[in-house]
Amino acid sequence: MPETDFLQDSKVTPGKLEFFRDSVRFEVTGSIPIESALSPRNPQVKLLLKSSGNSVLFEDVKLTKKVAAYEYKKSFVLAYEPWMEGAFLEAQFFHGKKIQSEPSQKKILARGVISTPLLAKIGNVNPDEPIPQVGLFISTGAMDADLSRSGEFLIRFDAGSSTVKMNASNKQAIADLKTFLTENSSVVSFKITGTQSPESSEGKSSKLGMDRAKEVKRLLQGSGIQLRDSVTEVKSRWNDWFDFRLQLREYEKLSSQRKDQYYAVLLDGSDYPAQTEALKKISGFNQVARDLFPALRAVKIEVVAKPLQGLNQAQTALLRQALSENTSSPDLDMADWAIAGEASPRLEDKAKIYSKMTELFRSVVPYNNLAVVKMRMAQRTLDQRTKDLLWKEANELLYQASKIATDPYVFHNQGQILVLQGKTWDAYKKLSDASVLTRNQDFLKYNESLRGALDIMRGDYKLATLRFDYPYTEPKDFFNKGLAYFLSKDYANASLSFEESVMAGRNYGYGFYGLAMIAAESGQTEIALLQLDKAIHASELIYQKALVDPIFEEIRSSDEFFQIFRSPVDRNEK
CATH class of the missing domain: 2.60.40.150 (C2 domain)
Structure with a gap:
């Protein structure tokens, strides 16, 4: 039988x-x-x-x-x-x-x-990956140690030219950039990207975009803007529809159905010339090109920075004396202590300052901020007993803070600890309460991103997409946003968000993994393998997941699939 x-x-x-x-x-x-x-x-x-x-x-x-x-x-x-x-x-x-x-x-x-929803980044520490930053300090406003601010400035060029004309638009962009850097003098990253439009007058090679980028760098240096090599990146994009897609998303002269026609071409995996020809066949493309192409003859300046302030020398001396002698200082008020805590780079120093503040002042600030220090210490230990003890101490401090006043930061931090403990449903309630209590956009951006990640894990994918309606800079936030769209089967927006994750951090493999998932779902095997190859070499966790993820079941039996998992030595031998 x-x-x-x-x-x-x-x-x-x-x-x-x-x-x-x-x-x-x-x-x-x-x-x-x-x-x-x-x-x-x-x-x-x-x-x-x-x-x-x-x-x-x-x-x-x-x-x-x-x-x-x-x-x-x-x-x-x-x-x-x-x-x-x-x-x-x-x-x-x-x-x-x-x-x-x-x-x-x-x-x-x-x-x-x-188990795609469990890919959502919620602050867990994974081997061989950077330790995620968790917890929100209550800032004095004098400096912002945790929530970096981003600015984007556009310098436009004439068609085919790499010479900057100081017209009103470019003058205003330089002025806005200087204002931004004055208010946020601690620069985290400074990207200068030269772009070219697809017009024939824009040249046949990538040289024009790079020439524009270099010219803008010289202009900024000549304008008195200091550019540190360690945080400055000068690059160009050519034969790349990424910037066009960003513009298309905000373009209001097209219906959703017509935009879908564009996205269908831009996401089909074909090469740039083929996509160019396909776009030209879409009705109304000439008008879209006239509206959007001029903004591609440009250099995009993207800056991530934060304020840099702290105590002066005399105040610093008084602070050290108060800490070493275990006394208070009449010449330092609570704001001075809080600024000192924010400015201290080491968690151990922050802990001393905030601990002393709990003795001197009845305020939510020191209890909340000391709890955040404990949370971040917990992130840095591999011993689970120590981690659990630090979380317990943090929760006790947050409980004391809540007795003093109702504060969204306290709710957020309580929610973050619950997330790390695996109590996602309890965490969601805390994070929801936190969002109700404030309209601060910086806070909401951070709180809603974590809340959105929990929405993904809870299966509310459409709702999750609404949580990420903020200007993010971190690769993990772009990835979570892409994951929400992917699980909602909105592959156009998912692809764009995953690409933004890659652009924000090319060593962050999750963006590549997201693009591989989209390609696999679309039956684009070669593209899926290409993106997967980049993803698995960025993280051991991704490597192990890709080996068993049913999303790749149809391509897992191929020789090409297992070839990308071979070590470089094995590949050379073959």
């Missing part, structure tokens, strides 16, 4: 198991034929979910005897555990008079569990 006869109709819905709101939900259906001599005796169907180290054997599936077959249909809801990501779901068939330890037949119904 053929081995799979009795299980040939057995199937699982959905065809690929998925994580959804902390569980895995699926339905198994099938039929066992009844045909004279082939009729099985005492038939039984069991289900087994198994990985290399764990397994779940479900109770027998109830069989209903019909005229020509035993039929079965049963739904399952299983609390998700991490080992399930690499497990397989197997149907097992038993029959005969005696109890059998081994099934007569087996059939694998599904391999792995798609």
